[in-house]
Amino acid sequence: MTPGLLAKLISGEGAALLASLPPYDEAESFVLGERLRREGFDPELVAAALTQSRLRARGERKFGRAARDLLFTPDGLEQATRRQVARLHARRLAGSGARVVHDLGCGIGADARAFADSGLRVAAVDADEVTACIADYNLRPWPHARAEHELAERVRLPGRREAPDAAVWLDPARRTPGVADITGRTRRTFRLDELVPAWDFVCAAGAQVAAAGVKLSPSLAHGQVPPGTQAQWTSYDGEVVECVLWWNAAAWDVGRSALVVSDQFAYEVLERDAEDAGSQTARLDRLHGYLYEADRAVIRAGLSGALVRRVDGVELDTGVGIVSSPRDVVVPWAKKYVVTDAMPFNLKALRSWTRDHRIGRLTIKKKGASVDPDGLRRQLRLKGSAEATILVTRIGGAQAVLMLVPAP
Ligand SMILES: C[S@@+](CC[C@H](N)C(=O)[O-])C[C@H]1O[C@@H](n2cnc3c(N)ncnc32)[C@H](O)[C@@H]1O
Structure with missing residues (x-):
């Protein structure tokens, strides 16, 4: 858009045209454009107004209803x-x-x-x-x-x-x-x-x-x-x-x-919250009942120690931001799961587990492990009506699978 066209769009005829447009509908946009041009509106102005209408609709994700009164450029x-x-x-x-x-x-x-x-x-x-x-x-x-x-x-x-x-x-x-x-x-x-x-x-x-x-x-x-x-x-x-x-x-x-x-909400986690967290990591044969997964911002900031301290637990692997703990704690910036089962990663053993539990729908999370969740799901040939969530991760340097139930 040129500065001249923008000036037209925000004053007089352009502003009235923009204000008169119905809520944006991709399927209707072409026909609407044709009609407005037939009615004598400047084709450039029609295109600019319809672009704003489309961007306003997209902008609601970031700005809510306020987007309806804003102007945008696609990059902006x-x-x-x-x-x-x-x-x-x-x-x-x-x-x-x-x-x-x-x-x-x-x-x-x-x-x-x-x-x-x-x-x-x-x-x-x-x-x-x-x-x-x-x-x-x-x-x-x-x-x-x-x-x-x-x-x-x-x-x-x-x-x-x-x-x-x-x-x-x-x-x-x-x-x-x-x-x-x-x-x-x-x-x-x-x-x-x-x-x-x-x-x-x-x-x-x-x-x-x-x-x-x-x-x-x-x-x-x-x-x-x-x-x-x-x-x-x-x-x-x-x-x-x-x-x-x-x-x-x-x-x-x-x-x-x-x-x-x-x-x-907005929660801030600081470097001092992570101090003295220790550097112990978990063992598969000594996993605790709860698993906490830190928010990604906490992991990016390198502060997963704050979660270790908060739940008094041990990290599965250094810096992964997933912590095993026996304690049931509310941490607003972490997801909490109950660990119902755990095993070394082995396709045959995992297939038996899904069969024994009649798992037909499986959510596969992965952290620090080299698996392709879709490929793994196909290899497991799931049959049954139950649902489950598993985490494929590394514990003590080896790949492991944890069976999880989201905790309230
Ligand atoms: C990431 S956008 C800013 C987004 C803004 N904070 C917001 O929330 O809407 C960066 C902007 O910097 C402008 N920009 C780049 N170099 C600049 C410069 N040297 N002086 C002034 N503006 C510049 C670009 O035109 C662009 O619009």
């Missing part, structure tokens, strides 16, 4: 922080004493909206003219928040002493413009030296301003975390979505941490 929507997580970014910066946030590379403004909504003044910029204009549109409910077309590197950032209430937020693009992946989307990069704005600029900005947050890929290696920052791996509904580096006043607990988020 994909890179946007979901509402529940953006809210936590805002809470962290506001809780660090910030009153104004410089959002450098704001995309369509998902984080910026959360900052504005929590009362922070927002000065956002984006290098892409259309994206910046869309962010400004998406910020219109908050008069204290604006987005402009500008390069992050050209924004003058205040130092810590000069503006103790200032914060900077950076969510550098992890896409390579003009390079498509096999699905036709812009290729994603996981390398720090391919970020835009550049990694050196990002680190300098983070260190300079009184409070700072930088959103990065969750694949960030522990060795890449800059000293003095807090690295926070975040999961939403079990999927690890980001690693944020917090600097200065926003680094509440320097070191690694995990933030486990759902619609109902």
Whole structure:
């Protein structure tokens, strides 16, 4: 979309057209487009409005009903922080004493909206003219928040002493413009030296301003975390979505941490929670009654020791995040199972087990084991009406199978 077409879409005839569209229906979209063109609407405007309608429908996954009033670009929507997580970014910066946030590379403004909504003044910029204009549109409910077309590197950032209430937020693009992946989307990069704005600029900005947050890929290696920052791996509904580096006043607990988020809760697990967890691992012949599986953000942050401590158990293998314990404990950031049986991994023995228990439907989880769940399921030739869940994993250096029942 060109800036000119966007301007048409958000004013006069374009805005009325967009507001008049029915809820998006892929099957109806072609016919609707034809009808609107027949009625005399500019074909370019019709295409742009229908694209927004499609993106708004897709955007509801991240923004709920609010998506119906937002504008998007396809890349902007994909890179946007979901509402529940953006809210936590805002809470962290506001809780660090910030009153104004410089959002450098704001995309369509998902984080910026959360900052504005929590009362922070927002000065956002984006290098892409259309994206910046869309962010400004998406910020219109908050008069204290604006987005402009500008390069992050050209924004003058205040130092810590000069503006103790200032914060900077950076969510550098992890896409390579003009390079498509096999699905036709812009290729994603996981390398720090391919970020835009550049990694050196990002680190300098983070260190300079009184409070700072930088959103990065969750694949960030522990060795890449800059000293003095807090690295926070975040999961939403079990999927690890980001690693944020917090600097200065926003680094509440320097070191690694995990933030486990759902619609109902947000739990933080810190490095000190994992201290003195011991390095004992489990033995197949001495497995306890309960098995706890840490949330993936906790595992990415390298904090499965926190689970070992919390349930007073032993890990199946170092760093896998699965802990055996005799204790029945509530851990909101871990799944809990009762272990009903366990055996060394052996196809024949497993087939007999499924036959004896009349298992017709089998959920196969795997952790650190080299099995193909679909292939294994076929080889087991399941027959029966019962269901079961098994975990194929490594215990004491050998593959093992644990039979599990999810515990409340
Ligand atoms: C990952 S997106 C930001 C998403 C945003 N946090 C959100 O939740 O909607 C990164 C944005 O940075 C912008 N960008 C890349 N390099 C930039 C630069 N040097 N200055 C300003 N913006 C830049 C891109 O155009 C892109 O829109």
